[in-house]
Amino acid sequence: MVVVLKQNPDPRQLENLIAWLKSMNLQIHLSEGDCYTVLGLVGDTSEVDIDLIQALDIVASVKRIQEPYKNANRKFHPDNTIITVGEAVFGDGSCPIAAGPCSVESEEQIIEIAKAVKASGAKLLRGGAFKPRTSPYAFQGMRAEGIKLLLEAKKATGLPIVSELMDISQLPLFEGVDIIQVGARNMQNFELLKELGKIDRPILLKRGLSNTLQELLMSAEYIMAGGNERVILCERGIRTFETATRNTLDLSAIPMLKSMTHLPVIVDPSHASGIAALVKPMAMAAAACGADGLIIEVHNDPAHAKCDGPQSLTPEAFDDVAKCVAKILPNSYKI
Amino acid sequence: MVVVLKQNPDPRQLENLIAWLKSMNLQIHLSEGDCYTVLGLVGDTSEVDIDLIQALDIVASVKRIQEPYKNANRKFHPDNTIITVGEAVFGDGSCPIAAGPCSVESEEQIIEIAKAVKASGAKLLRGGAFKPRTSPYAFQGMRAEGIKLLLEAKKATGLPIVSELMDISQLPLFEGVDIIQVGARNMQNFELLKELGKIDRPILLKRGLSNTLQELLMSAEYIMAGGNERVILCERGIRTFETATRNTLDLSAIPMLKSMTHLPVIVDPSHASGIAALVKPMAMAAAACGADGLIIEVHNDPAHAKCDGPQSLTPEAFDDVAKCVAKILPNSYKI
Amino acid sequence: MVVVLKQNPDPRQLENLIAWLKSMNLQIHLSEGDCYTVLGLVGDTSEVDIDLIQALDIVASVKRIQEPYKNANRKFHPDNTIITVGEAVFGDGSCPIAAGPCSVESEEQIIEIAKAVKASGAKLLRGGAFKPRTSPYAFQGMRAEGIKLLLEAKKATGLPIVSELMDISQLPLFEGVDIIQVGARNMQNFELLKELGKIDRPILLKRGLSNTLQELLMSAEYIMAGGNERVILCERGIRTFETATRNTLDLSAIPMLKSMTHLPVIVDPSHASGIAALVKPMAMAAAACGADGLIIEVHNDPAHAKCDGPQSLTPEAFDDVAKCVAKILPNSYKI
């Protein structure tokens, strides 16, 4: 950490600052220039509260050098974390696909889709029971009943299931859910993250629409600090000025995140663009640059899906995507 | 709502679409051009799920004309909603100030600050008990104990209090809190919004860091649809590419929102920039363009505040801000 | 085009508006709702100035349905435009690579790099002579001398060259340059675009850092409206809130643009991230989702490059990228 002081800092305040920093077991290196005095802090600064220092009268700015995350940091855990759920392995260089409808709508629907995507090679069934919708007047999901139907589909096909939890109070219902998803809007719901740190189930943590990669890792750190180290990160598009696509899929996040962390990174090409026709090329691109998995919306009747129909694929279209991704994989980028 | 069809739509699918739209009590006006056929939907479309239409094969795009919010819409409620809490009145052309520390830290601290800001004219005491922090290693607030201390300060000064609720489970602790704040990161925590729609307390709803004004109004609509019509909107800075300030305060949101909705709109100049020196000019600018209130961080010892010190004012600096805002108000913009 | 009128429009103003629209050979379809009256305009609206209509007192908003670009529009030119420069073919499903240094620095440097990239399969030599630099104190390129050296390298290797023109006045110097590049900062330098519409050379038009895909196509339209139809579009990263990478490469722009236009779309993975280690995965991802070409920075001594060293590859690293891209190509997405 580097602390830049204002011009001519009050010597007593400077002395106090240095004493305080030393009390945190940090070594201080002082460099004096014409316009600036700079303190270099050496030692473990990951738990130093940068705001406390920045608030001081004599401080112009503070720049972190060491990352503020530890458990998620590849520097301290050079090997990939590998997370296995059923036949899906995240982090070993394969790229398992979770597929299924945005919303569970009926037993027939979810079982039909589950069978179809399994036949096309999907290793997990995704399905929404609790749905975050911008409008209070839009369909909010089948909720508890939806989870029950997902478990039926799991029984019928053997596919492990992944579903989104929207609130801590829903946790008991998620007993049989194999991977618990934290949605983009909940990425910084810190109370929820703390609770998920206490359970023994993999967490699929989606990047918030306008969250940086470092913030995503800090949210993973919340879960890991609680003791749950099985976190799967998911890039799903960020909010930009572009309006042709719903969001902008940030594929450079894959290799970038993988250089920062040992956790697996998967991609959701369906939510990113909101356009079914872009799912295939974006899934292929994600596979090419090293994604550890994909999560794709599939609906047996997209035109009558209760939500997010425009971005859902038919089972036939999904089969084609899965095949095209499989052809890319042998030559994809490995980190 | 305007539905743009693709070139040469299948006539049977078109017939189905029109029948379905009519079943929702909408009148259909069809315009055929060379490249496009357009359906104009006339009637109440606020509860039509735009995604369902967009998913249809024959549809190129759908454009809303009517706003998707109703309870919050000024078109249907032309007069300003006025919300009174103690001596603070939001929406009547005055501009009450809520002031206080980012975090409650001790009984002495909160009572000292409460007395100081009251003396400077603040009408409400703000203070954080539950703190959303990016890092799991940063101070998370005094939590239940913090709420207790806020109530002590309320007793000591008579100032009503405003504090942030982070999770539904904390609601029982907020019994004596006069205004419940929903933080920016929770603006789209829909489960939380639904619960807040059931209670009889004003809600201070902060705009999410990357949420549009329409999304903010949709979140207000969640609360209002539940029966709680006392929602105070708060602009607190949005996330942009600029790095000189922490966020970019969007002051045009004030007159823009006030043209869209009848709800009061206040401004948080402290969180927006994250820089104490910008609080005063931004508070004055907010007052000038018609803000219905301000929420400002004040700390008796900013350099040792447990969070957000860099943006906190001393009581003396706050007194100056309050005076300067008061001088702007008689000539400020009214809508 | 759909014109939404305010509530209770003045009948005389409405009559005037309708008469004016009809004078532009547009048919008018009127739909009256409770809250809105909507005019549907049928006919060629691509040249209608949307601002003129939006300015009218009685108009609430105007929504375009037809795209405002014509020459660049795939609707009117369903087949891919194919642009051939030497052995490089853009738009036929291949993915030629232009490679070379950010800046030309010396005859030895540019010839050495040209030979190396040709050996690795590059079909074009890129090199900057005129360099747009944020700081007036940074190296501004070798300018006229740089162009001369590029022509030497072209003679020595047979590789066609691509270089950036920063101002109309430099055009005479670009006589021997095979593809003229318009940089991101000049994407909306309309006076420059008009001039480039008059010449008979392919133009490589880079997307501005914060320009939408539609704006990119409108800039292409400027060139094409002047008579030069050989425009190659280039995605090179957009400005977002993310700071881990310099810009955010928007790969969904490739299939999206290719659905909107018949022009070829290439990708610059070097400038997007500003990080050499991300060039390879992003080049592979771009190839996978259908890019019509790549433009990659290569330097024989990146650590001493006069600009943009951090994102440059060594010739050895480039050779690896070219090989990995070649392996992706046979299975890449085709539109």
Added chain:
Amino acid sequence: MVVVLKQNPDPRQLENLIAWLKSMNLQIHLSEGDCYTVLGLVGDTSEVDIDLIQALDIVASVKRIQEPYKNANRKFHPDNTIITVGEAVFGDGSCPIAAGPCSVESEEQIIEIAKAVKASGAKLLRGGAFKPRTSPYAFQGMRAEGIKLLLEAKKATGLPIVSELMDISQLPLFEGVDIIQVGARNMQNFELLKELGKIDRPILLKRGLSNTLQELLMSAEYIMAGGNERVILCERGIRTFETATRNTLDLSAIPMLKSMTHLPVIVDPSHASGIAALVKPMAMAAAACGADGLIIEVHNDPAHAKCDGPQSLTPEAFDDVAKCVAKILPNSYKI
């Protein structure tokens, strides 16, 4: 400047780096931590090319501490620069208004508007002769003829004029123009900025739609480095995800810029939102937080303006804005 080295840097490379830095008259302070070695560079680093250092193998990152701009830096020029043009004084605490049409359309129009805005207190006449338009099919301005008409209006009213130059080749036509405007899209047209550094006329430099404050100051630095120190900065709205307004006016840029630089900072509330109804509140807010001037679009017949009608005020509405701004000014924020 702080250079962060990778773990275990090669000792010979480190030695070379240190020698090279010392050759630039910089002192080096070395701090060694467990994970990082940090070099603090002391001395004048404003002309050090950060890219050259960042490109080195042994370097992890480089952080600037000293600003990269000098002539524009308030640290080296603590007093406000005051720029006087006719009766308009920028930078002395007053807030002169430049008003006029987006486009000059006819002699009658420009003279009528000039007289009206002068009567309302405007100190300058603005008017566009060369218009940057997104579409090649939109009205491009009266060009040379437009400048001639502006000069007529100047003669008729005595108001100095401000107009936008789009290309260096237009400079001879701008002989009689009192303030030359560089538009947002040309903020980083460095060839143009260099030329404007050579002339003796104040330059109104608009912030680019997605340019940071530091980049704006670097562009001012281009002009000042050439010898022309009379640069007026202008905030005119930045591009964000919000779609309710055309752009987002960043008013915190005013006090922030004024802390960074001694140059005057004015605001264009018309282009920022693109909505006439927002011009008044935003002009008042800008005045309240210390703007050194305003530039406002006024048209005698906005509904038939040839461009940007939706954001233009009538002369009557402008008169009201000027009066309301005048009432705010005595109590506005001063830096």
